[in-house]
Amino acid sequence: MPIAAAIQNALAGSSMIRKMFEEGNLLKKQHGADKVFDFSLGNPDVDPPPAFHQVLVRLAEEDKKGSHGYMPNAGFPDVREALAKKASREHQVAIDGSHIVMAVGAAGGLNSVFKTICNPGDAVIVSKPYFVEYRPYTSNHGAKLVEVDSLPDFNLDINAIGAALTPQTAAVLINSPNNPTGKVYPAATIAALADLLREHGKKTGRLPYLVSDEPYREIAYDVDVPPVLSAYSEAMVVNSYSKSLSLPGERIGYIAVSPDITNKADVMNGLIYATRVLGYVNAPAFMQRIVAELTDVSVDVAVYARRRDAFTAVLDEAGIEYNVPEGAFYMFCKAPARQASEGDDLAFVNHLKQHLILGVPGSAFGKPGWLRFAYCVDEKIIRASAPAFKQAMETWTKK
Amino acid sequence: MPIAAAIQNALAGSSMIRKMFEEGNLLKKQHGADKVFDFSLGNPDVDPPPAFHQVLVRLAEEDKKGSHGYMPNAGFPDVREALAKKASREHQVAIDGSHIVMAVGAAGGLNSVFKTICNPGDAVIVSKPYFVEYRPYTSNHGAKLVEVDSLPDFNLDINAIGAALTPQTAAVLINSPNNPTGKVYPAATIAALADLLREHGKKTGRLPYLVSDEPYREIAYDVDVPPVLSAYSEAMVVNSYSKSLSLPGERIGYIAVSPDITNKADVMNGLIYATRVLGYVNAPAFMQRIVAELTDVSVDVAVYARRRDAFTAVLDEAGIEYNVPEGAFYMFCKAPARQASEGDDLAFVNHLKQHLILGVPGSAFGKPGWLRFAYCVDEKIIRASAPAFKQAMETWTKK
Numbered sequence: 001m002p003i004a005a006a007i008q009n010a011l012a013g014s015s016m017i018r019k020m021f022e023e024g025n026l027l028k029k030q031h032g033a034d035k036v037f038d039f040s041l042g043n044p045d046v047d048p049p050p051a052f053h054q055v056l057v058r059l060a061e062e063d064k065k066g067s068h069g070y071m072p073n074a075g076f077p078d079v080r081e082a083l084a085k086k087a088s089r090e091h092q093v094a095i096d097g098s099h100i101v102m103a104v105g106a107a108g109g110l111n112s113v114f115k116t117i118c119n120p121g122d123a124v125i126v127s128k129p130y131f132v133e134y135r136p137y138t139s140n141h142g143a144k145l146v147e148v149d150s151l152p153d154f155n156l157d158i159n160a161i162g163a164a165l166t167p168q169t170a171a172v173l174i175n176s177p178n179n180p181t182g183k184v185y186p187a188a189t190i191a192a193l194a195d196l197l198r199e200h201g202k203k204t205g206r207l208p209y210l211v212s213d214e215p216y217r218e219i220a221y222d223v224d225v226p227p228v229l230s231a232y233s234e235a236m237v238v239n240s241y242s243k244s245l246s247l248p249g250e251r252i253g254y255i256a257v258s259p260d261i262t263n264k265a266d267v268m269n270g271l272i273y274a275t276r277v278l279g280y281v282n283a284p285a286f287m288q289r290i291v292a293e294l295t296d297v298s299v300d301v302a303v304y305a306r307r308r309d310a311f312t313a314v315l316d317e318a319g320i321e322y323n324v325p326e327g328a329f330y331m332f333c334k335a336p337a338r339q340a341s342e343g344d345d346l347a348f349v350n351h352l353k354q355h356l357i358l359g360v361p362g363s364a365f366g367k368p369g370w371l372r373f374a375y376c377v378d379e380k381i382i383r384a385s386a387p388a389f390k391q392a393m394e395t396w397t398k399k
Numbered sequence: 400m401p402i403a404a405a406i407q408n409a410l411a412g413s414s415m416i417r418k419m420f421e422e423g424n425l426l427k428k429q430h431g432a433d434k435v436f437d438f439s440l441g442n443p444d445v446d447p448p449p450a451f452h453q454v455l456v457r458l459a460e461e462d463k464k465g466s467h468g469y470m471p472n473a474g475f476p477d478v479r480e481a482l483a484k485k486a487s488r489e490h491q492v493a494i495d496g497s498h499i500v501m502a503v504g505a506a507g508g509l510n511s512v513f514k515t516i517c518n519p520g521d522a523v524i525v526s527k528p529y530f531v532e533y534r535p536y537t538s539n540h541g542a543k544l545v546e547v548d549s550l551p552d553f554n555l556d557i558n559a560i561g562a563a564l565t566p567q568t569a570a571v572l573i574n575s576p577n578n579p580t581g582k583v584y585p586a587a588t589i590a591a592l593a594d595l596l597r598e599h600g601k602k603t604g605r606l607p608y609l610v611s612d613e614p615y616r617e618i619a620y621d622v623d624v625p626p627v628l629s630a631y632s633e634a635m636v637v638n639s640y641s642k643s644l645s646l647p648g649e650r651i652g653y654i655a656v657s658p659d660i661t662n663k664a665d666v667m668n669g670l671i672y673a674t675r676v677l678g679y680v681n682a683p684a685f686m687q688r689i690v691a692e693l694t695d696v697s698v699d700v701a702v703y704a705r706r707r708d709a710f711t712a713v714l715d716e717a718g719i720e721y722n723v724p725e726g727a728f729y730m731f732c733k734a735p736a737r738q739a740s741e742g743d744d745l746a747f748v749n750h751l752k753q754h755l756i757l758g759v760p761g762s763a764f765g766k767p768g769w770l771r772f773a774y775c776v777d778e779k780i781i782r783a784s785a786p787a788f789k790q791a792m793e794t795w796t797k798k
């Protein structure tokens with residue numbers, strides 16, 4: 001029997017990217033996995049830090065009675081307290097466990113947030129380019145995603161966001177460090193955004209929420225990622241351990257809200273209810289207890305910094321323009337122009353494939369003319385890709 | 400700022416049960432937790448089997464590279480193969496890993512199923528009484544839950560289901576062994592339901608899916624739980640390890656589909672897509688690998704059987720009528736009548752509270768006049784509750 005029409009359409013729509021991945025797998029079968037330079041996926045190859053392994057083994061051996069059972073939907077109370085301390089430190093606020101809801105990764109956390117705050121027809125504003133899954137995360141709950149352009153350096157365009165605000169705006173969604181650009185929004189930008197939202201709230205009586213998706217907070221180079229919860233009363237932060245502890249498969253993250261949030265009881269009860277009825281029920285018990293002991297630990301960012309430098313060298317040599325990422329682990333590059341026409345990201349991604357290089361077109365992030373390479377792969381692979389990139393550029397410009 | 404109106408309403412609506420739980424906690428504080436007979440929650444106190452602990456420790460010590468990373472959204476291929484063997488055995492079919500999607504517990508699996516198969520306005524038919532969360536699990540995806548009565552012995556009423564079928568029926572949802580009644584639907588009932596659905600499909604051109612929620616399959620007394628996947632081509636089974644391995648906090652389960660399902664590729668791709676965009680992304684990696692090694696293991700059902708017998712003795716002595724459960728771990732009891740009026744479950748639950756006994760009114764399951772006691776608690780607590788039950792009945796009938 002036919003499945004739901006919306007799902008059928010989604011499957012047809014996403015088939016382009018899926019086809020690319022399938023072709024990538026085919027390339028690996030044909031040429032050997034080690035001959036293909038796969039920069040397509042944000043799946044960290046860096047191992048979880050040694051402290052993770054120690055806690056994992058210790059808690060497995062202890063295996064306390066009831067430790068795999070139900071707990072309150074928001075999470076174990078002591079885990080929530082531990083993460084409140086971490087969020088307080090990162091966001092320069094003083095929140096306690098009552099401001100935390102443990103989540104099934106950042107993806108689960110964002111769905112709980114949007115179910116809680118969005119009425120059908122409400123809008124969530126996002127700055128392009130953005131993580132492609134934000135679209136279903138909002139449409140799941142009857143909200144529509146409204147895209148605005150970013151500034152040329154990929155910082156938030158406060159004027160563009162201001163122009164997009166309406167009384168139906170439930171939230172502005174930001175992601176810093178950003179996937180795919182690696183941009184970290186400066187404190188002044190966060191402050192300006194908060195001012196804008198307060199101003200809008202005064203005019204309309206509805207203060208939009210500021211939802212900050214921060215799975216890459218711990219992965220930043222040379223810059224600090226500024227606090228968000230201290231900047232605006234209606235702020236919610238969603239974070240996970242997928243990148244900071246390299247645990248993307250374990251689905252463990254959390255939501256933290258500003259200490260000054262309006263109607264705190266409703267917001268927290270709503271987030272807890274949404275977490276329950278969306279079928280997460282609670283974040284995985286065993287991992288909750290592990291991450292609570294690792295609030296000061298993260299993967300070695302220096303590894304990613306070296307890879308970034310290796311990748312910029314490769315791109316420089318090939319003559320491909322890029323944005324220098326301040327955080328996360330993606331190179332966002334300009335699709336090179338050809339014969340006086342603008343760079344076509346889809347065509348260039350296909351062309352790169354012939355040289356056994358896999359990337360993702362910027363079109364998938366709402367930014368045609370650009371492409372994303374994930375550098376959460378071994379530095380050797382990055383260095384080894386240099387001749388392929390160079391050759392690809394030579395054949396591209398001559399075509 | 401106000402949260403979404405639908406969530407606000409849901410919070411107000413569920414406040415009755417929450418209030419009861421809060422009052423229960425208050426009672427425990429006042430009288431001591433050991434003085435309160437808490438039969439309200441289905442949170443198994445039975446430890447996971449020893450084999451679970453062994454695998455947990457071994458996999459923690461091994462901690463293979465990449466074992467906490469992303470895998471295909473449907474789950475690790477070898478885990479899917481292992482669970483296909485388990486489902487094939489239980490459902491007398493021959494399915495392989497391509498028929499399995501790993502899920503964040505049965506709750507996550509059901510949400511993925513309903514997102515995949517329900518168009519807005521579609522109906523899902525369910526037999527009363529039923530697990531209260533089925534309502535949001537369907538409304539999350541724009542579908543409406545249509546309740547039909549069961550037979551006096553709580554078996555499915557095939558005629559009632561037939562009368563409720565329309566061209567908008569996306570699925571019939573069954574739950575066997577049933578929460579809250581403990582009923583196991585016999586093979587003949589499943590066959591009759593399958594016949595009914597095939598007949599309806601011939602008439603309307605739309606074969607409804609048969610969704611079987613089976614977290615209690617491994618917990619049955621004296622009866623076998625009949626297969627479902629072999630009985631009907633459009634069947635999907637959702638199962639979890641929350642009860643069979645006592646791991647409800649770990650959120651690990653799976654979806655298995657019939658080998659003959661129509662449009663298999665669409666169905667499986669839809670389930671995988673829904674699992675991804677609903678923010679589960681995938682079932683927790685570490686637990687996937689653990690349960691794949693434990694497909695022949697479950698908790699000791701004899702423990703629950705002894706508790707059931709202890710509970711029936713307590714209720715017999717107090718003079719409370721009950722349904723003898725064939726599976727799961729709930730006593731579903733008649734709220735006793737008073738002064739020639741029908742039993743009022745809400746009033747009786749409140750009355751029991753004064754005797755420090757906590758249960759859940761049948762109204763919460765769509766069945767006023769009944770109540771549910773969970774016996775996933777120590778047998779000693781069940782036995783110790785006998786005088787309280789007796790006293791409660793005496794004061795109730797005299798009131």
